[in-house]
Amino acid sequence: MGSDTTAIKQVMAQQQAAWNRGDVDDFMQGYKDASDTTFVGSSVRKGYRDILASYRQHYATRAQMGRLTFSAIDVRLLPGADGVVRYAAVTGRFHLDRSAHGEVTKDDGVFSLLWERTPGGWKIILDHSS
Numbered sequence: 782m783g784s785d786t787t788a789i790k791q792v793m794a795q796q797q798a799a800w801n802r803g804d805v806d807d808f809m810q811g812y813k814d815a816s817d818t819t820f821v822g823s824s825v826r827k828g829y830r831d832i833l834a835s836y837r838q839h840y841a842t843r844a845q846m847g848r849l850t851f852s853a854i855d856v857r858l859l860p861g862a863d864g865v866v867r868y869a870a871v872t873g874r875f876h877l878d879r880s881a882h883g884e885v886t887k888d889d890g891v892f893s894l895l896w897e898r899t900p901g902g903w904k905i906i907l908d909h910s911s
Contacts, residue, residue: 785898789871790854792904795810809836811905812904815829820909820910832908844879845882845885846879847878849876852873853873853874854872855873857869857870870895872891872893875892890911892908894907894908
């Protein structure tokens with residue numbers, strides 16, 4: 782089970798590195814590419830493509846993206862009735878250190894993520910960031 786926690790934290794580290802390179806497409810590799818993947822923020826967005834489009838719109842420049850850090854990450858593995866872990870709940874904090882703001886002015890907040898173990902590895906299926 783520790784390897785699942787490590788794998789999820791590795792994906793988050795890869796996301797953080799991608800964001801800090803200004804690579805939104807690579808950042809989104811942590812999300813499941815599905816029509817029911819959901820992001821909840823100031824509104825609810827459904828679908829990988831809509832979430833990607835929203836990130837591109839709200840963080841249109843490197844200055845608006847800034848530098849992302851995650852902290853206080855807590856991974857809770859969720860075994861099914863058969864004892865097999867297929868999902869995980871992850872909570873934590875985010876911080877953006879940046880010099881410009883677009884439509885999104887929030888630099889600090891909390892998140893809860895629902896992850897699913899997929900054939901392509903652990904992927905976010907529900908992101909609630911506020």
